[in-house]
Amino acid sequence: MEKKNVFLKIEYDGTNFYGWQRQPRMRTVQGELEQVLSVVCNTDIKINGTSRTDAGVHALGQQASFEAEFGIPVERIPLAANNLLAGGKMAGCGDVRIISAEVVPEGFHARFDAKGKQYIYKIRCADEPDIFLKNYRYQMTEHLDVSVMREAAKYIVGTHDFKCFQASGGEEKETTVRTVYDLEIIETVTDAVKEMPSGAADRRRRIVQDIEIRISGDGFLYNMVRIITGTLVEVGLGKKKPEDIPAVIESLDRQNAGHTAPPQGLYLAEVYYDRV
Amino acid sequence: MEKKNVFLKIEYDGTNFYGWQRQPRMRTVQGELEQVLSVVCNTDIKINGTSRTDAGVHALGQQASFEAEFGIPVERIPLAANNLLAGGKMAGCGDVRIISAEVVPEGFHARFDAKGKQYIYKIRCADEPDIFLKNYRYQMTEHLDVSVMREAAKYIVGTHDFKCFQASGGEEKETTVRTVYDLEIIETVTDAVKEMPSGAADRRRRIVQDIEIRISGDGFLYNMVRIITGTLVEVGLGKKKPEDIPAVIESLDRQNAGHTAPPQGLYLAEVYYDRV
Numbered sequence: 001m002e003k004k005n006v007f008l009k010i011e012y013d014g015t016n017f018y019g020w021q022r023q024p025r026m027r028t029v030q031g032e033l034e035q036v037l038s039v040v041c042n043t044d045i046k047i048n049g050t051s052r053t054d055a056g057v058h059a060l061g062q063q064a065s066f067e068a069e070f071g072i073p074v075e076r077i078p079l080a081a082n083n084l085l086a087g088g089k090m091a092g093c094g095d096v097r098i099i100s101a102e103v104v105p106e107g108f109h110a111r112f113d114a115k116g117k118q119y120i121y122k123i124r125c126a127d128e129p130d131i132f133l134k135n136y137r138y139q140m141t142e143h144l145d146v147s148v149m150r151e152a153a154k155y156i157v158g159t160h161d162f163k164c165f166q167a168s169g170g171e172e173k174e175t176t177v178r179t180v181y182d183l184e185i186i187e188t189v190t191d192a193v194k195e196m197p198s199g200a201a202d203r204r205r206r207i208v209q210d211i212e213i214r215i216s217g218d219g220f221l222y223n224m225v226r227i228i229t230g231t232l233v234e235v236g237l238g239k240k241k242p243e244d245i246p247a248v249i250e251s252l253d254r255q256n257a258g259h260t261a262p263p264q265g266l267y268l269a270e271v272y273y274d275r276v
Numbered sequence: 277m278e279k280k281n282v283f284l285k286i287e288y289d290g291t292n293f294y295g296w297q298r299q300p301r302m303r304t305v306q307g308e309l310e311q312v313l314s315v316v317c318n319t320d321i322k323i324n325g326t327s328r329t330d331a332g333v334h335a336l337g338q339q340a341s342f343e344a345e346f347g348i349p350v351e352r353i354p355l356a357a358n359n360l361l362a363g364g365k366m367a368g369c370g371d372v373r374i375i376s377a378e379v380v381p382e383g384f385h386a387r388f389d390a391k392g393k394q395y396i397y398k399i400r401c402a403d404e405p406d407i408f409l410k411n412y413r414y415q416m417t418e419h420l421d422v423s424v425m426r427e428a429a430k431y432i433v434g435t436h437d438f439k440c441f442q443a444s445g446g447e448e449k450e451t452t453v454r455t456v457y458d459l460e461i462i463e464t465v466t467d468a469v470k471e472m473p474s475g476a477a478d479r480r481r482r483i484v485q486d487i488e489i490r491i492s493g494d495g496f497l498y499n500m501v502r503i504i505t506g507t508l509v510e511v512g513l514g515k516k517k518p519e520d521i522p523a524v525i526e527s528l529d530r531q532n533a534g535h536t537a538p539p540q541g542l543y544l545a546e547v548y549y550d551r552v
Contacts, residue, residue, distance in 0.1 A: 013407050058408075092415030093405035129362075129369035131289050132334075136408065139368030 001069040006077070007104040008033075008047070010062040012096035014263070015135040019055045020062070029053075029096055032085070033064070040080045041070035050111050050271045054223075056135070056263030060120075061099075061270040065110035077101040116181065116272040118216040119225045122265045123233070125209040138229070138265035143209050144236030146187045151242035152235040153183040155249065156228060162221055163252040165231070167260060170222020176252075178224075180217040185232070187211050214269070223260055231258030277345045282353070283380040284309075284323070286338040288372035290539070291411040295331045296338070305329075305372055309340070312360045316353060317346035326387050326547045330499075332411070332539035336396075337375075337546045341386035353377040392457065392548040394492040395501045398541045399509070401485040414505070414541035419485050420512030422463045427518035428511040429459040431525065432504060438497055439528040441507070443536060446498020452528075454500075456493040461508070463487050490545070499536055507534030 010033070018026040022034065030049055037045040049064040072080065078098040085094035124130065124137040125144055133139065163176040188210040213229055231248070234240045240248075240258065248256045286309065294302040298310065306325055313321040325340040348356065354374040361370035400406065400413040401420055409415065439452040464486040489505055507524070510516045516524075516534065524532045 011407055013410065092417075093407050093410055095407055095410055097405070097407050129373070131287055131369050131371055131373050132412065134289065134369055134371055141368075 001071055003067055003069050003106075004074065005067045005104050005106050005108055006065060006074055006101055007108065007110060008064045008066075008077075008101050009099040010049075010059060010064060010096065011099055012059050012062065013135075014053060014056050014058045016095055017055065019057070020049050020051065020053045029059075029062075030064075032096055033081075033098075036081045036084045037066070037077070039084060040077055041068055041072060043068055043070050048109060048111050050114050051117060051268050053266075053268055054263050057266045057268065058136070059268040062268050063110045063114070063271045063273075065104065065108065067106075074101050074103050110271075113273060114271050115274055116216060116218045117220065117268065118214060118270040118272075119220070120267045120269045121213040121215070121225060121229045121261065122267065123211040123213070123229075123261075125211065126206055128206060135264050138233075138261050140233075142237055143207075144211060144233065145238065146185055146211065146236065148238075148242050149232045149236045150185050152232055152240075152245045153185060155242065155245035156180055157183050160249050161252060162224060162249065164248055164254055164257045165224045165227040166221035166254065167223035167227065168254075173221065176221055178217055178219050178221065180215060182214070182216045183228075184214040185211065186214065216270075216272075226261045226263070226266060227254070227257050227259075229261035229265070233261065234258040277347060279343055279345050279382075280350065281343045281380050281382050281384055282341060282350055282377055283384065283386060284340045284342075284353075284377050285375040286325075286335060286340060286372065287375055288335050288338065289411075290329060290332050290334045292371060293331065295333070296325050296327065296329045305335075305338075306340075308361070308372055309357075309374075312357050313342070313353070315360060316348060316356045317344055318348075319344055319346050324385060324387050326390050327393060327544050329542075329544055330539050333542045333544065334412070335544040338544050339386045339390070339547045339549075341380065341384065343382075350377050350379050386547075389549060390547050391550055392492060392494045393496065393544065394490060394546040394548075395496070396543045396545045397489040397491070397501060397505045397537065398543065399487040399489070399505075399537075401487065402482055404482060411540050414509075414537050416509075418513055419483075420487060420509065421514065422461055422487065422512065424514075424518050425508045425512045426461050428508055428516075428521045429461060431518070431521035432456055433459050436525050437528060438500060438525065440524055440530055440533045441500045441503040442497035442530065443499035443503065444530075449497065452497055454493055454495050454497065456491060458490070458492045459504075460490040461487065462490065492546075492548075502537045502539070502542060503530075503533050503535075505537035505541070509537065510534040 012029050017029050020029045022028055022030045034045050045066050045068055047064040047066040078101050081098050122137050124139045129139045157180050159179040161177045190208045288305050293305050296305045298304055298306045310321050321342050321344055323340040323342040354377050357374050398413050400415045405415045433456050435455040437453045466484045
């Protein structure tokens with residue numbers, strides 16, 4: 001058996017995890033994956049993930065890599081691991097799943113070789129909350145003015161010192177300068193009639209405003225996407241003005257930015273690489 | 277304060293409940309609601325629910341009633357209770373929610389006065405499971421032939437002794453004769469491209485077949501909807517033929533019916549009453 005370097009693409013529902021990073025006696029995505037991969041590869045596996053997502057944060061396209069000597073063909077790893085992750089239950093899957101696994105050249109590292117990331121933050125505005133989306137959206141009863149949020153977003157795109165959008169508690173970074181490549185706000189308005197099959201008596205009319213904030217950049221500070229979201233929400237509610245944003249950024253002061261939006265709405269969507 | 281009889285409409289995500297019925301030291305929907313309503317009404321509240329849904333089963337329109345003397349205006353109960361159920365968190369709601377509360381005449385009872393119910397069972401067939409629907413669908417990789425399922429469903433509609441579709445373990449019923457009013461099977465096929473925003477490299481083509489089984493009747497035996505679903509799934513997979521169904525029903529033997537579909541896909545949709 002020769003040593004292989006394996007590159008994984010992973011999705012997970014973060015609801016029942018204490019975040020990505022391995023912790024003793026806590027259920028974490030990294031811990032769960034390492035446990036299952038160690039069984040599948042029949043050797044002790046430690047993986048390096050690109051993004052240390054917090055508890056409750058989801059991923060559509062997390063990436064990780066590991067180097068090890070093992071026998072199973074790499075293309076069989078996803079199926080074997082996903083069966084174990086599903087626990088053989090009829091519901092068909094676990095809450096974390098390996099989308100793909102491939103061999104990459106020696107020295108390639110999922111985290112250090114990442115060139116950037118995209119996150120999606122999902123907000124739902126409606127008179128009545130949707131209990132089935134409790135863990136998957138930031139839900140609010142107020143509606144947001146998306147046009148002013150888009151004005152505010154323009155000031156965030158680009159290379160800035162984003163210290164004002166950094167929460168304390170993350171790992172120390174050498175610099176708080178980052179480049180936001182793009183910040184798109186997508187709005188979908190649905191005039192939903194919640195229709196019970198028996199007829200009109202049970203209908204409740206609901207205007208639902210679904211908002212997706214899609215933000216990509218070369219890297220993000222601790223809680224940066226959630227604080228940018230909270231700031232944009234405050235703009236959408238009229239509590240802050242788009243023109244206030246440059247001064248917020250220049251102040252380098254977390255106090256001047258908005259609140260930290262809850263983890264449930266956040267999805268790590270994609271990691272960018274030069275290769276792959 | 278005079279005694280009032282209150283009629284509630286309730287929705288819940290059954291994922292984190294050990295079913296509807298109150299049990300010591302277990303989180304149940306009835307237990308959670310009684311606890312919160314007792315705070316809101318400032319008196320000990322015991323509620324009668326229409327359907328004792330199992331662990332993992334959801335409700336869009338569960339109904340319950342209770343009689344008590346209390347001060348708060350009945351129309352304020354939903355908001356007050358829902359705030360407590362949400363635990364004041366930013367995500368906006370709990371996993372159980374009171375949709376409406378109204379005063380009904382003395383003697384009206386949510387369970388005994390119910391004339392029937394509708395359940396919806398949701399199935400998702402796709403090459404790849406959706407981890408975010410793990411707790412909300414019966415997921416399978418095979419696709420189902422809906423036309424033969426509809427043929428089979430015709431034999432189930434009507435008044436029959438449905439003993440073959442009854443699981444052991446429920447409460448004793450005087451008779452296993454029930455009337456199924458309607459059994460509709462709705463199919464939605466989506467040719468989904470899971471598109472990552474950066475472009476074509478990450479696209480995965482997926483045909484998703486969503487199936488909803490909508491079944492209404494005057495009453496249902498223990499696990500009856502889930503066993504009917506399991507039987508229809510086996511027809512859809514070609515393991516049973518539609519023409520087999522009459523003999524299955526006539527046999528009165530659980531062994532001849534299909535498997536019990538998992539609870540995640542089941543939703544109590546509506547309860548029927550003559551009044552209201």
